[in-house]
Amino acid sequence: MIHPDTVLQFISPEIGYGVFATRPIPQGTITWAHDPLDQILTPDQVRGMPEIYEEPLARYTYRTPEGDHILLWDLARFMNHSCSPNCMATHYGFEVAVRDIPQGGELTVDYATLYMTPEESFDCYCRAAECRWKISADDAEKLADEWAGRIQTGLLRIGEVDQPLLHLLRDGCLQRACGDHGVPYQLPLRRLF
Amino acid sequence: MIHPDTELRFVSPEIGHGVFATRRIPKGTITWGLCHLDHVLSPARRLELPPCYAGVISAFAYLTAQGDAVLCWDIGRYVNHSCSPSSLSLNDELDIAVRDILPGEQLTDDYGMLNLPHVLQCRCGAPGCRREVRADDHLRMGAEWEVQVREAFALASRVPQPVLPYLKNASQLLDMLEGRADVPSPLAYCVPPAAGVGPAPA
Ligand SMILES: [Zn+2]
Ligand SMILES: [Zn+2]
Numbered sequence: 001m002i003h004p005d006t007v008l009q010f011i012s013p014e015i016g017y018g019v020f021a022t023r024p025i026p027q028g029t030i031t032w033a034h035d036p037l038d039q040i041l042t043p044d045q046v047r048g049m050p051e052i053y054e055e056p057l058a059r060y061t062y063r064t065p066e067g068d069h070i071l072l073w074d075l076a077r078f079m080n081h082s083c084s085p086n087c088m089a090t091h092y093g094f095e096v097a098v099r100d101i102p103q104g105g106e107l108t109v110d111y112a113t114l115y116m117t118p119e120e121s122f123d124c125y126c127r128a129a130e131c132r133w134k135i136s137a138d139d140a141e142k143l144a145d146e147w148a149g150r151i152q153t154g155l156l157r158i159g160e161v162d163q164p165l166l167h168l169l170r171d172g173c174l175q176r177a178c179g180d181h182g183v184p185y186q187l188p189l190r191r192l193f
Numbered sequence: 194m195i196h197p198d199t200e201l202r203f204v205s206p207e208i209g210h211g212v213f214a215t216r217r218i219p220k221g222t223i224t225w226g227l228c229h230l231d232h233v234l235s236p237a238r239r240l241e242l243p244p245c246y247a248g249v250i251s252a253f254a255y256l257t258a259q260g261d262a263v264l265c266w267d268i269g270r271y272v273n274h275s276c277s278p279s280s281l282s283l284n285d286e287l288d289i290a291v292r293d294i295l296p297g298e299q300l301t302d303d304y305g306m307l308n309l310p311h312v313l314q315c316r317c318g319a320p321g322c323r324r325e326v327r328a329d330d331h332l333r334m335g336a337e338w339e340v341q342v343r344e345a346f347a348l349a350s351r352v353p354q355p356v357l358p359y360l361k362n363a364s365q366l367l368d369m370l371e372g373r374a375d376v377p378s379p380l381a382y383c384v385p386p387a388a389g390v391g392p393a394p395a
Contacts, residue, residue, distance in 0.1 A: 052358045
């Protein structure tokens with residue numbers, strides 16, 4: 001589920017829609033968490049669908065390494081890519097704001113941090129100073145350290161800000177994410193639990 | 194699955210988004226049908242969900258006569274109500290255009306057919322606006338809905354039906370189109386007010 005202080009907004013015919021903040025969302029806020037309405041479509045379920053579903057599945061779902069298609073049920077599905085994203089995905093089913101997102105700012109994520117297959121490479125025109133132009137599954141290897149650092153900047157603030165999505169996180173996910181990124185959670189997070 | 198010749202547009206802060214035709218959609222076209230990606234949430238499933246979903250489900254899902262809440266996976270969930278709608282429910286899995294819908298025109302349904310758990314105040318501005326939309330509207334509107342749906346369905350086999358291949362239950366529509374099954378009365382899917390499906394958990 002996407003953070004409640006967001007709205008869907010049309011950007012342009014080329015880009016389509018994006019997700020924008022209706023209030024400031026500070027660094028450290030959990031901006032998205034996997035939730036019970038997100039659909040996990042197994043390879044068997046997908047095989048049971050008529051062939052015509054290939055197009056919507058390719059467009060609106062992402063694939064996990066296990067081969068499941070994940071269809072997010074809400075606006076989160078419309079989050080655009082940026083090479084300098086303000087949200088970063090952790091490995092534990094949630095995303096965290098790695099910068100302050102102003103009111104009216106677009107929430108973005110780096111698609112290469114989600115599961116990408118080699119066929120899903122695309123040209124990027126995100127206009128970030130650090131735009132990589134070509135986004136591909138290989139980026140993960142090159143950028144792993146940089147991404148880990150960004151996630152850490154978000155997690156460091158996680159105990160200091162409002163967390164409307166905290167109740168959706170599965171037990172232990174936050175602790176494990178903090179552990180992975182060397183963020184001592186006991187002190188700052190005491191307030192949250 | 195919503196008809197492919199549609200797009201989401203922002204209407205106003207009060208109304209939010211709506212679904213608009215990008216090309217002409219002729220009368221008799223299935224404008225929405227239950228597909229493999231829609232959420233069908235039983236009352237038991239809804240009780241398991243955290244309370245934060247209640248608002249979402251009451252704003253975006255409709256109730257079937259069995260009490261399931263159907264949350265469209267796509268922009269179908271943004272189709273607004275009108276007291277003079279462009280589409281009506283053919284049954285609890287299909288909507289049919291009851292007039293030609295022109296490019297740029299908003300697709301609308303009559304929520305009075307959707308077993309509303311609450312009375313809805315309406316300011317749709319259509320001539321003949323009922324002001325209140327309620328689950329028992331079928332007691333007053335049923336005969337008219339039935340005429341409109343049957344008239345529209347009479348054209349259904351002569352217009353393109355791009356939603357058909359996506360349907361979860363395509364054979365049901367094919368049987369009706371090819372005359373092997375009768376077109377049901379839309380009233381069969383409205384719950385009599387006494388049946389008590391009403392305000393199931395939102
Ligand atoms: Zn870029
Ligand atoms: Zn009205």
